[in-house]
Amino acid sequence: MQNIQLRDGRSIPQVGFGTAAIGEMHQDDGYVKDTILKAIDAGYRHIDTASFYGNERSVGQAIAESRLQREQFFITTKVWDTQQGYQSTFKAMDESLERLQMDYVDLYLVHWPYPEKTRPTWQAMEKLHAEGIAKSLGLSNFRKQDIQQLFEIAEIKPVYNQIELHPYLTQKPLVEYCESKGIAVSCWSPLGSGSWSDVKAEDKPVAEKVINDMAEKYEVSTGQIILKWDIQQGRIVIPKSESEKHIAANLALDGFTLTDDELNAIDALNKDLCFGGDPDNAWQENLERPVP
């Protein structure tokens, strides 16, 4: 699987392994570590975690046990809403590094926009970047207005925005805005949400006939069709899976190419349907949910 270059010159594998709620949300044990090790064995080198997922220890243990060099991995983690602020962001990073058993992360993200705290949080992140502790800086769930607010104060511009994006939520205006600012778009819940949500399989885009027809044509799975739709348009994806079959399939995207008509047909499935949190107000609820 190919890498793409972020605007700061660093390279990121376009397919990463999502780790939210492996087993249960906040589970951090041998099962989580073994699942991540399966992904590493399958070839994933880009792993997406967050302090809030409560599984940074398992990520660190899997990497330590993989016998690969730390430098071979691209590790992303995130500062949670309750940790935002100047001093508290340094503390959050110290705690993440301790759990990950690492001395740097490849990409550090503001997990959700919390406009009142954006300036001090970002200023702390810029210092962590200058110290080489956060190699790249990015955002998650930032809307256009949040990015505009950040650009007014940022000395170091974000290179990445991780947003909910799948065929039912294509976010075209935000994707175009990010691209115009040199911000790579990464899709969370690319297949339409994980086991942490109560969305039924038949209500997810993988059940769509148009996607099933393409899967039949190319002799791949519906999940692979959706991920290819992202990859061909230059987006990063971070699918999560606990099944060896899906873990392997989600990396095996090379042998087929969707036509422009097929890309457009998937775009046309958009319903502006958000399965996860709403960035307009998520921070208010998130403040009630501390890092485990």
Ligand SMILES: NC(=O)c1ccc[n+]([C@@H]2O[C@H](COP(=O)([O-])OP(=O)(O)OC[C@H]3O[C@@H](n4cnc5c(N)ncnc54)[C@H](OP(=O)(O)O)[C@@H]3O)[C@@H](O)[C@H]2O)c1
């Ligand atoms: N920044 C944020 O606010 C935010 C929010 C949510 C998630 N995320 C990140 O995004 C990652 C992915 O999101 P997600 O876990 O919500 O959703 P997802 O990756 O879109 O979907 C995961 C679900 O799809 C199934 N699946 C995986 N591969 C499949 C395939 N090839 N075909 C059919 N089904 C497949 C998985 O089941 P099996 O385990 O059985 O394969 C699981 O139930 C998270 O792990 C996390 O790293 C970020």
